[in-house]
Amino acid sequence: MEEISPNIYAKEYFLSVDECQILINSVSERLEPSTVSTMDGKKILHRERTSYGAYFEEKEFPKLAEKIRSFISSFTKLPFENQEKLTVLRYEKDQQFTTHHDCFSTECKYIKYGGQRVVSVIIYLNQEFEGGETRFPMFNFNVVPKTGMIVIWNNMINGRVNSLMKHAGKPVKNGIKWIITTWVRENKFEKENDRSV
Numbered sequence: 001m002e003e004i005s006p007n008i009y010a011k012e013y014f015l016s017v018d019e020c021q022i023l024i025n026s027v028s029e030r031l032e033p034s035t036v037s038t039m040d041g042k043k044i045l046h047r048e049r050t051s052y053g054a055y056f057e058e059k060e061f062p063k064l065a066e067k068i069r070s071f072i073s074s075f076t077k078l079p080f081e082n083q084e085k086l087t088v089l090r091y092e093k094d095q096q097f098t099t100h101h102d103c104f105s106t107e108c109k110y111i112k113y114g115g116q117r118v119v120s121v122i123i124y125l126n127q128e129f130e131g132g133e134t135r136f137p138m139f140n141f142n143v144v145p146k147t148g149m150i151v152i153w154n155n156m157i158n159g160r161v162n163s164l165m166k167h168a169g170k171p172v173k174n175g176i177k178w179i180i181t182t183w184v185r186e187n188k189f190e191k192e193n194d195r196s197v
């Protein structure tokens with residue numbers, strides 16, 4: 001992994017074009033509008049996050065799931081069981097995820113199911129679109145999506161939320177952007193079916 005900006009690590013060609021296509025195809029018939037989590041644990045539609053998404057059905061492609069999960073685990077040195085579900089997201093023209101932090105506020109219900117989201121992971125599944133960069137405004141830094149590239153960053157520093165890790169999925173200007181994403185908790189992720197797609 002290469003540190004491409006402070007605290008942000010990337011590896012190009014982590015997945016092959018074929019593996020990316022498997023991930024895209026596996027969800028394309030069952031996408032739903034993405035939601036955001038409220039403090040009391042509800043999932044709501046929000047204009048800040050306008051993508052569509054679906055969980056990756058890992059049982060259908062166990063080797064591919066294992067490849068992704070074991071890489072995340074070995075890089076972060078956090079166990080598999082701390083990882084949330086793998087979620088594939090599709091952004092069409094003008095869709096985006098405005099600037100946010102992946103950590104929960106301490107009052108948020110979701111923190112109970114394994115603690116804070118200490119690490120965030122994105123794998124870009126295609127690059128044939130305009131816009132859609134992942135922007136870290138505090139570093140004035142954009143990750144330009146490349147097919148198969150994995151990006152991992154730590155949301156915490158010295159056990160506290162690192163506010164510098166705010167980020168956005170910039171609006172897609174043309175074409176369709178696909179990613180797969182997940183988060184790694186401090187402890188075992190317990191509430192398997194209870195988080196935002």
Ligand SMILES: O=C(O)CCC(=O)C(=O)O
Pocket residue numbers: 097102122132133134135167168169170179181
């Ligand atoms: O789509 C992106 O580039 C960013 C996605 C993101 O910020 C998230 O899922 O938390």
